[in-house]
Amino acid sequence: MLKPDIKLIQKYNQPGPRYTSYPTALSFTEEIDKEALLADSKNETGPLSLYFHIPFCESLCWFCGCTTVITTDHDRSNAYLDLLEKEVKLFQPFLHPDRKAVQLHFGGGTPNFLEPDLIRRLGRIIHDHFDFEPDSELSVELDPRRLTGDHIKAFAEMGVNRASFGVQDVNPVVQKAIHRIQPTELNLQAIEWLRDEGFQSINLDLIYGLPHQSVESFSDTLDEVISYDPDRFAVFSYAHVPSIKPAQKILARSILPPAETKLEILTMLTEKLTSNGYVYVGMDHFAKEDDELTLAQRNKTLQRNFQGYSTKADAEICGFGMSSVSQTSHVYRQNYKTVDIYSESLAEDRLPVQRGYILSPEDLTRREVIMKLMCHLSLNFEEVSQKLNIDFTQKFSRELAALRAMEEDELVEITSENLSITELGRLFIRNVAMHFDAYLQEKETRFSRTI
Numbered sequence: 168m169l170k171p172d173i174k175l176i177q178k179y180n181q182p183g184p185r186y187t188s189y190p191t192a193l194s195f196t197e198e199i200d201k202e203a204l205l206a207d208s209k210n211e212t213g214p215l216s217l218y219f220h221i222p223f224c225e226s227l228c229w230f231c232g233c234t235t236v237i238t239t240d241h242d243r244s245n246a247y248l249d250l251l252e253k254e255v256k257l258f259q260p261f262l263h264p265d266r267k268a269v270q271l272h273f274g275g276g277t278p279n280f281l282e283p284d285l286i287r288r289l290g291r292i293i294h295d296h297f298d299f300e301p302d303s304e305l306s307v308e309l310d311p312r313r314l315t316g317d318h319i320k321a322f323a324e325m326g327v328n329r330a331s332f333g334v335q336d337v338n339p340v341v342q343k344a345i346h347r348i349q350p351t352e353l354n355l356q357a358i359e360w361l362r363d364e365g366f367q368s369i370n371l372d373l374i375y376g377l378p379h380q381s382v383e384s385f386s387d388t389l390d391e392v393i394s395y396d397p398d399r400f401a402v403f404s405y406a407h408v409p410s411i412k413p414a415q416k417i418l419a420r421s422i423l424p425p426a427e428t429k430l431e432i433l434t435m436l437t438e439k440l441t442s443n444g445y446v447y448v449g450m451d452h453f454a455k456e457d458d459e460l461t462l463a464q465r466n467k468t469l470q471r472n473f474q475g476y477s478t479k480a481d482a483e484i485c486g487f488g489m490s491s492v493s494q495t496s497h498v499y500r501q502n503y504k505t506v507d508i509y510s511e512s513l514a515e516d517r518l519p520v521q522r523g524y525i526l527s528p529e530d531l532t533r534r535e536v537i538m539k540l541m542c543h544l545s546l547n548f549e550e551v552s553q554k555l556n557i558d559f560t561q562k563f564s565r566e567l568a569a570l571r572a573m574e575e576d577e578l579v580e581i582t583s584e585n586l587s588i589t590e591l592g593r594l595f596i597r598n599v600a601m602h603f604d605a606y607l608q609e610k611e612t613r614f615s616r617t618i
């Protein structure tokens with residue numbers, strides 16, 4: 168990877184979306200007909216991608232940006248599964264019975280906050296209500312600090328075959344500063360259990376930009392985690408947004424590495440991972456040559472959604488649990504973000520949809536362009552014009568003209584046929600996509616910085 172000049176970082180390091188949806192969740196509104204949001208599922212005919220949000224964590228990691236419920240009261244799990252079961256049942260009339268799932272993901276929070284017997288109960292709820300295609304991807308996010316071999320067995324019994332867990336950084340000083348002590352033995356034990364149960368893909372999450380990190384310390388972290396031999400890494404830039412996540416105030420800015428150090432870490436980690444057999448896929452993700460994520464990017468079937476990158480194109484995302492987001496081809500809808508209100512809604516036999524968004528034809532066009540850039544790092548004007556029934560260069564002449572500044576900085580290349588992001592420009596992929604976002608200006612201060 169080419170090393171960008173710090174002046175480029177200063178120029179482009181501005182608040183911006185990660186584009187797991189377009190428009191972003193800030194455009195979702197409560198002033199919308201909830202029935203219309205739900206009814207859209209009845210019009211869909213494609214496969215399903217199921218998401219279950221398990222919000223509980225025993226303690227808060229201070230960098231965390233997820234929607235969580237911090238508790239050590241494990242009795243809450245059973246009551247929460249009652250709610251999930253009710254939500255699944257209430258949603259059934261919106262789905263044609265012939266539709267099958269191709270994907271299932273458990274996120275959180277901490278899905279293994281559930282005890283193994285409750286994981287088995289959740290598996291029964293899901294399999295009683297959904298049929299799966301034989302080659303489905305079933306995945307779970309795990310926390311090695313609360314994990315036993317029986318948790319993994321319980322997930323494996325329901326067909327889960329891919330797992331992801333956060334390591335963030337193995338350095339004890341960094342771990343103490345972020346309130347997440349996770350000794351190496353726990354990581355190794357988790358991987359051993361997963362491999363023993365035949366999990367096909369293991370992803371590790373790392374974060375750079377955390378307190379006390381330096382290029383040297385993060386290089387040591389990488390040496391260790393590469394030796395675990397996972398199939399994928401997701402390496403995120405720490406998103407410091409204390410106005411939205413107050414716990415992040417603890418990670419005082421004074422101990423966070425400056426932008427220059429983050430840039431050096433990013434350059435180092437990209438070189439280290441790519442020279443150790445991992446391909447740089449999209450934004451933040453690295454995967455082995457033969458991993459389905461790498462193949463999906465090569466075949467141009469990679470998708471982006473609320474869970475990051477996905478290999479399953481055109482599946483309707485059905486989210487269950489508090490705060491979960493669902494996505495049909497024209498609609499986003501999101502559940503209530505607290506367990507209390509989520510549960511009140513279900514007690515009244517109402518699906519717990521709090522807010523949503525119906526995409527206009529203009530939104531659909533811009534979403535296609537933004538997601539193509541985020542996934543494939545390039546777009547062919549003729550191809551997009553045909554697919555969207557537009558004249559791309561005419562419709563987006565203003566955006567293309569504005570992108571000339573990024574071309575001068577060697578971040579994109581624009582020819583008469585293509586817009587492509589250069590190797591150097593990958594770091595600024597969000598900035599490129601932002602040119603096509605019609606809603607950005609009034610909301611930009613709510614986003615994390617792009618670098």
Ligand code: SF4
Nearest residue numbers: 224227228231233276
């Ligand atoms: S375990 Fe995960 S979801 Fe829970 S607080 Fe830590 S980072 Fe957030």
